[in-house]
Amino acid sequence: MIEISSKTNDHFRRWADLSSARGIKKHQEFILMGEKLIHEFLENPSFRVKAEIVNEDLKSLTMTAASLKGQRIPVFKLPKALFNEIDVVGTHFNLLVLEPKEITPLKEGAKPEGLEVISPLGDPSNLGALARSALAFGASKMILTEESCNPYHPKAIKASAGALLKLPLYKIGKFTEFVAANEQIYALDMKGENVASFKWPKNLRLAIGEEGPGFSGLKGLQRLAVATQSVESLNATVAASIALYSYSCAQN
Incomplete structure (x- = not known):
């Protein structure tokens, strides 16, 4: 010693x-x-x-x-x-x-397989909470954008309850550029189709936005929303958990 x-x-x-x-x-x-x-x-x-x-x-x-x-x-x-x-x-x-593992770049032109969660979240605790829900509800992988925080940050791993050590991680460049070059991307936003009634396809990419700016100004996204009462919106990771649960139920 x-x-x-x-x-x-x-x-x-x-x-x-x-x-x-x-x-x-x-x-x-x-x-x-x-x-x-x-x-x-x-x-x-x-x-x-x-x-x-x-x-x-x-x-x-x-x-x-x-x-x-x-x-x-x-x-x-x-x-x-x-x-x-x-x-x-x-x-x-x-x-x-x-020793961290090298995060694999997502193959250009790759089609989604299962539910793939795209995260530009810069806050370690939010990223960890999202990863925990993604693993719990059967996401096949998490795709980290250039804007995302490091998944090996101690606060991220703690918030994920270890999910970030188990969930397959991939990386891409800027989120806006990825959206422009790819289809089958759904964005969790305040304005969109209710996840409770949405016909979830088996294979898709679900993007979770930062609280505040969300996906304002981005075109080409199919938008999904979690319906609320008495409050304008939910915390991004809470809304994501509800959406992920909804997807999981649709597959069973």
Whole structure:
């Protein structure tokens, strides 16, 4: 076990940088946080584990995990004060430093297969919540636009309850350019056909817009809406969950 006691340590400085999308991209690492998420992950690791971080009250999990047997994973012990600076979502549990997977570009001209969710969401918590619902209601993949936040941001993974580690992820360029070049894209908007009565096709792409601007000014989109009473609109991820549930029911 390697002990670190200074903020000037290169490892600590790098981990501290992983609380931002910029840092994750720069270092090609992200930190998995959360007791339940880590126990689930260690049952069937789907990402390369680069290190484990503990404090004086925590015992290493990677040293005894059957799924990691034979792998030499460095374990770093930090004082609680330094550990808490890395544990940005406040889990007070072991942290795993993982290597992110390269997100595959969506093949040009590819037709939708099942329900594909397009997300330009820049807020990590919103992206995570959307991914959680997408996985729960049978989406085949999530397509991240150029505007989307990094799916390996700690707040995104926490909000997704680990769904972002399981859902197939693809990337495209700017959303407006993708819309102009593709058909079969439905946008969840305040003005559109009610999802409750919509005849859901098996294969389609459903775009979720940022709250506020939505899809104003975009042409060529087929629009769907979640009907509401007494309020003008719902939170984007709440509306998306309702739409995804509606799709799921239509397929069963």
